[in-house]
Every structure is written in C-alpha cells, then in structure tokens.
Amino acid sequence: MELAEVRRRRRMVRRYDPDVAVPAEALDRILDAGLRVPSAGFTQAVSLLVLDDTARDAFWAVTTDPAEQPDRWLTGLSSAPVLVLVWTEPAAYLDRYAESDKGWTDRDPARWTAPYWYVDAGMAALAMLYAAVDESLGACFFGAPPDRIPAIRSTYAVPEGHELVGVVSIGFPAGSPRRSRRDRRPAAELIHHGRWGSEMKVIP
Ligand SMILES: Cc1cc2nc3c(=O)[nH]c(=O)nc-3n(C[C@H](O)[C@H](O)[C@H](O)COP(=O)(O)O)c2cc1C
Secondary structure, X not given: OOHHHHHHHOOEOOXXXXXXXXXXXXXXXXXXXXXXXXXXXXXXXXXXXXXXXXXXXXXXXXXXXXXXXXOHHHHHHOOOOEEEEEEEOHHHHHHHHOOOOOOOOOOOHHHOOOOHHHHHHHHHHHHHHHHHHHOOOEEEEXXXXXXXXXXXXXXXXXXXXXEEEEEEEEEOEOOOOOOOOOOOOOHHHHOOOOOOOOOOOOOO
C-alpha cells in the first residue's frame, strides 16, 4: 500500500474480530517496523513485549478489576488477539550519551531537550500502527494504569530499568472505527511559518 494511503486510512481501532488470528508473518513485519525506526544516538533501547493467547489474557487480568463490569472501551480493546507492550530503558540513553562522541558524562537529564527515550518509544509505536494498516489489520495505542505496572512487570518478568510507555493492540477490525468526538484542529493553528501565530512581516 502507498504510504499516503496508509496515513489516510490509519485510525485507532478499538474493537476487533476475536476469532481471526493475526498471521504470524504479518505480526513479524509489524514488529520489524517497530524496530526500524530512528533512535536518539542510535541507542535502540525500546523493547517490545508481544502477548497473545494466555499471556494476553493475563495482561487484562492484572490491569482490570474483575469486580467491575467492563465498559465499552475495555470490551472492545480486550478483543484484540495481540498486544505489544512498548518499553523503554532511560539508563541506556544516558549511557549512550555519556560515550565520547556525545560527551554527556554527567548523565544529567536536564541536558535533554525532551526525554528521547520516550520519543523513541513513540516512533516505534507509530511505525507499528502504520505497518498494521499496511497489513490490512487494525491497531490502537493506549496506556496502562500506572498503579498496575508493577504487576505487569512481575507477570512478565520485565527487568527493572525498563519503563512501560504504552500498548499497541493489533487485530482485524470488527466494523469501522468510531469517529472522534473532537474535530481535527485547523492546520493554521498548529503550523507556524516564519514566526508563531501570524504571518512574518517583511520589512522593506
Ligand atoms: C500518546 C497517545 C496515547 C493514547 N492513549 C490512548 C488511550 O489510553 N486509550 C485510547 O483509547 N486511545 C488512546 N490514544 C488514541 C487517541 O485517542 C487517538 O489517536 C485520537 O483520538 C485520534 O484518533 P485517530 O488516531 O483514530 O485518528 C492515544 C494516542 C496517543 C498518541
């Protein structure tokens, strides 16, 4: 599929056909897309934890309250055959940037324009969202409750030092995704040419 078409079609898919598995080769290509992304200092410290079947069920068991009736969002998302948990390792970035070509040996987080360990996780997630569309699959990026992250970590033996950034659900969409209640903001509010908010005055 043309990239422009992938970008046009991509929507967060929050309801899946639970009876149709994600083909293994398609999943491999999606995961490969998640790794073939730019990374700050080429640190490559974003890790993907792939869950299906019982491992996927365990994710919902540790992140939800069995006493509570699942809402529409949870019913839809938990129908996804595959979940990919996106983890990042901040210390790996501080180590990489302490190397001689970067020279930030004090490992001071204040040096960073923004924490690139999260930026890189976003790059990986977006690449997987687009790759899913390219495979005629649907996907959604969502967060996990922070208070359940220790339980997630122990369930899947994730080492300390890796932080969960979000989850990408993948599967064949059931129906068309719902339109957002919010409108897309006009480009003119978000794209600024020359100076913020108004046209650059050319002084003769
Ligand atoms: C960083 C990030 C976090 C998000 N977290 C959630 C989430 O926790 N649950 C959810 O249903 N959607 C989540 N979304 C999806 C957004 O709600 C969605 O992208 C937005 O409504 C626009 O819809 P679209 O992506 O289908 O165009 C998240 C998106 C991003 C980029």
